[in-house]
Amino acid sequence: MLNQDSVAATGVAARCRAAKAAQTRLAVATTEQKNALLHRIAARLEGDCAAVVEANQRDVAAAADAGLSSALVDRLRLDEKRLRALAASVREVVALPDPVGLVESLWTRPNGLQVGKMRIPLGVIAIIFESRPNVVIDAAILCLKSGNAAILKGGKEAAHTNAALAAVLSSALVDAGLPSEAVTLLTDRGEVGELLHQTETVDLVIPRGGEGLVRYVTENSRIPVVQHYKGVCHVFVDATADLEMASRIVVNAKAQRPGTCNAAETLLVHAEVAERFLPEVARALAAARVTLVGCERTRAVLPEVTPATEADWSTEYLDLVLSVRVVDDLEAALAHISRYGSSHTEAIVTRDYQNAHAFIARVPSSAVLVNASTRFNDGGELGLGAEIGISTSKLHAFGPMGLRELTTTKFIVYGQGQVRA
Numbered sequence: 001m002l003n004q005d006s007v008a009a010t011g012v013a014a015r016c017r018a019a020k021a022a023q024t025r026l027a028v029a030t031t032e033q034k035n036a037l038l039h040r041i042a043a044r045l046e047g048d049c050a051a052v053v054e055a056n057q058r059d060v061a062a063a064a065d066a067g068l069s070s071a072l073v074d075r076l077r078l079d080e081k082r083l084r085a086l087a088a089s090v091r092e093v094v095a096l097p098d099p100v101g102l103v104e105s106l107w108t109r110p111n112g113l114q115v116g117k118m119r120i121p122l123g124v125i126a127i128i129f130e131s132r133p134n135v136v137i138d139a140a141i142l143c144l145k146s147g148n149a150a151i152l153k154g155g156k157e158a159a160h161t162n163a164a165l166a167a168v169l170s171s172a173l174v175d176a177g178l179p180s181e182a183v184t185l186l187t188d189r190g191e192v193g194e195l196l197h198q199t200e201t202v203d204l205v206i207p208r209g210g211e212g213l214v215r216y217v218t219e220n221s222r223i224p225v226v227q228h229y230k231g232v233c234h235v236f237v238d239a240t241a242d243l244e245m246a247s248r249i250v251v252n253a254k255a256q257r258p259g260t261c262n263a264a265e266t267l268l269v270h271a272e273v274a275e276r277f278l279p280e281v282a283r284a285l286a287a288a289r290v291t292l293v294g295c296e297r298t299r300a301v302l303p304e305v306t307p308a309t310e311a312d313w314s315t316e317y318l319d320l321v322l323s324v325r326v327v328d329d330l331e332a333a334l335a336h337i338s339r340y341g342s343s344h345t346e347a348i349v350t351r352d353y354q355n356a357h358a359f360i361a362r363v364p365s366s367a368v369l370v371n372a373s374t375r376f377n378d379g380g381e382l383g384l385g386a387e388i389g390i391s392t393s394k395l396h397a398f399g400p401m402g403l404r405e406l407t408t409t410k411f412i413v414y415g416q417g418q419v420r421a
Contacts, residue, residue: 012194015184016151016201019124022179023149027121029178031098034145040172041141042090048168049083055164056133063157071259071319075131078161086137093141093385099404100147103412114414119407121147123203126195127388128153128217130209133161138386139206140169140183146406151195151202153186155209163187196221206401208389211316226401227393230316231261231344233374236333236359238350239272245371246349247281250322252373253347255288259318261390262345262367262377266313267324268333271297274326278302290320297326313340330355334362341365343392345377366392366399 056078106116127139143150154162166185207217237246253264278301294305312323347369348359356370367377379387384402391397397405
């Protein structure tokens with residue numbers, strides 16, 4: 001547990017009040033203090049590596065015994081290699097500019113007042129997540145560097161790993177002379193309902209998990225929620241695409257890590273290249289153990305493919321399954337994405353400049369890529385450092401949420417004695 005025993009023994013409301021009090025101290029911490037804290041966290045992740053891995057192995061074994069899919073078990077796994085990569089991502093956040101206190105604009109009014117907008121922390125952020133224990137660290141370091149306190153509630157499938165990572169954070173906070181209540185770990189599922197009602201202390205809720213979790217949080221929260229229902233991501237292979245490039249992109253987008261929200265779930269192929277491209281990409285996907293379901297036009301080229309149902313087009317598989325549809329042109333691809341997409345991530349593979357820019361302009365998703373894998377819609381890959389999640393709601397953030405997205409702005413005004421007439 002992250003809090004002192006006396007705090008951990010109290011109810012959710014009291015723990016949220018403690019987090020709010022801790023946030024007032026964290027909000028005025030200097031960049032140097034916050035960076036020193038993050039360096040301590042990275043060092044402890046490496047120093048306590050064996051303990052964290054051992055805890056994770058207990059969770060992974062339990063998940064396998066419970067019959068979870070290989071993709072879901074992979075989301076849960078945190079081996080030594082991934083743990084060291086997590087420590088490296090902490091150090092990447094250290095290197096990022098601190099947004100707190102940044103004056104983004106300053107202008108002078110006719111009466112001589114200087115008006116500006118300064119970035120400030122959001123306050124206390126609750127993150128409710130499933131499966132991935134790395135979220136404990138990703139969420140905490142982003143909140144801490146941006147001056148926010150964090151209330152974390154992970155899934156029971158990662159309970160041992162989450163607790164081990166929480167211990168890392170707690171000890172680092174104490175060593176840095178900052179309040180351990182700045183990060184709080186909740187462990188009881190029954191606490192979620194009470195947490196969602198803490199309007200006086202919690203400023204934002206970010207759910208990270210399946211569609212069911214996001215809908216539950218959105219429907220039951222009295223606190224603003226950043227939504228990300230699901231990632232039904234598309235790759236459209238245009239008539240002018242380099243087909244060898246397209247095959248590499250599709251395999252990477254689907255199979256590199258299929259249990260992630262930015263993995264491709266639907267492949268759209270221009271009819272003009274379907275007969276040439278589909279056999280090639282099908283072989284490459286089969287080598288990556290991907291199962292295909294397809295429309296009738298797809299099955300005319302690949303008769304062994306299972307027929308796709310209407311439900312397949314809006315399904316986030318999070319597994320080695322890919323739905324395939326042959327479309328007449330760019331307009332048909334855009335229409336399909338508009339109907340079945342989830343505003344997450346879409347990619348086009350094309351050598352046509354006009355089609356590329358039409359796709360960028362007309363696809364209303366949080367990230368639109370040209371000739372690149374959907375897997376790049378990630379805070380680290382886009383240069384944000386670790387991310388706290390990918391928002392598919394457009395207020396107040398859209399896409400990966402890094403440090404800047406965990407702050408807001410306030411107006412600051414400098415005068416020389418002006419009074420309003």
